[in-house]
Amino acid sequence: MSVAIVIPARYGSQRLKGKPMLGIAGMSLLERVWRIAKACHGASRVVIATEDERVVAHAASFGAEAVMTSDACTNGTERVAETLDAAGITENAVINFQGDAVLTPPWILEGMIEEFAASPDFDIVTPAVRLTEEALAELKAHKQTAPSSGTTVTFDLHRNALYFSKQIIPYVRKTGFAEVYRHIGMYGYTTASLRRYVALPPSPLEQTEGLEQLRALENGLKVRIVLVDYRGRSHGSVDTPEDIAVVEALIAREGELVGA
Structure with a gap:
């Protein structure tokens, strides 16, 4: 199954205008995210989607x-x-892949791509990471x-999702059975399921x-969870000026x- 990566990059962010072009350690936020996507094995195409010509011009400056x-x-x-038609995506x-997810390791995306290749009997795939006792206590x-x-x-x-919640689930009454998993907010869709999803109220x-x-x-819709490991890397994104x-x-x- 062929898979494209689309990076939505809004210039007019309410909290951080011009966010895609913000400098992060000598490189723009958008270029960093694009380089992560391009480093993924298995993706046949990487497309940036925006509402502003300034982002299009900036993307062209680094070959995106x-x-x-x-x-x-x-x-x-x-x-x-919208990008399915705007870019003529045939995958x-x-x-x-959110345009501010600058600390996402490429292997997280690769895990999602591999899930499509292994058993595409689902509509949506999304990653989750098991929380250690320390990480659960921190949450x-x-x-x-x-x-x-x-x-x-x-x-x-x-590994088909039963429920997502801002509460910590499951409630652990007895240990040794189920673990607690934190959801990572990235999604992969079959093109048919994406069109169906956005048409729903x-x-x-x-x-x-x-x-x-x-x-x-x-x-x-069937949502498949792919279990991932950050391998010691930290998760993070840029939502505020302080995050930089x-x-x-x-x-x-x-x-x-x-x-x-």
């Missing part, structure tokens, strides 16, 4: 393919769906001050928890994910 999409898109998923599946502590931070997921014996659980993936579950220094410090400490 970019297309214009509507300013009316309310989120990255809608922008990726069977597409991965939505619980963080939720004391930021209750909506961090999403967890439960899945069946075939927001669903009750989606609106209650503020999690778009619940729309898929509530409408019977944090990300730069992590890059300085852990090294670059891909070569220049």
Whole structure:
């Protein structure tokens, strides 16, 4: 099964205008994300999708393919769906790789691509990482001050998602049976399922928890969980000006994910 990676990159971000072009340790945010996508084995195409010609021009400066999409898109998923036609994507599946996910190791994306190749009997694929006792304790502590931070997921014996929640699930009454997994908010879709998803209205659980993936579950789409390991790398993205220094410090400490 052929897979394309689409990077939605909105110039007019409400919290950080011009975010794709922000400098991160000597390279723009967008170029860093694009280089991660290009380093992935198994992706046949990488396309940047934006609403602003300035992003298209910036993408061209480092040799990336970019297309214009509507300013009316309310989120990255809608922008990726528009890209299917705007870029003439012929691949069977597409991965939505957010344009601010600058610390995502290429092997996370590769795990999603491999899942499509191994058993494409699902509509959507999304990664999750098992939480160690220490990481779980940190998440619980963080939720004391930021209750909506961090999403967890439960899945069946075939790794099909049962539920996603801002609560920590499952509730561990007895240890030694199920682990707690933190969801990583990236999605891969068959092109048919992406078109179906964006045509659906927001669903009750989606609106209650503020999690778009619940729309898929509530409408019977099969969401496959791929289990990944960051291999000692730190997860992070750029959402605020303060995040830039944090990300730069992590890059300085852990090294670059891909070569220049």
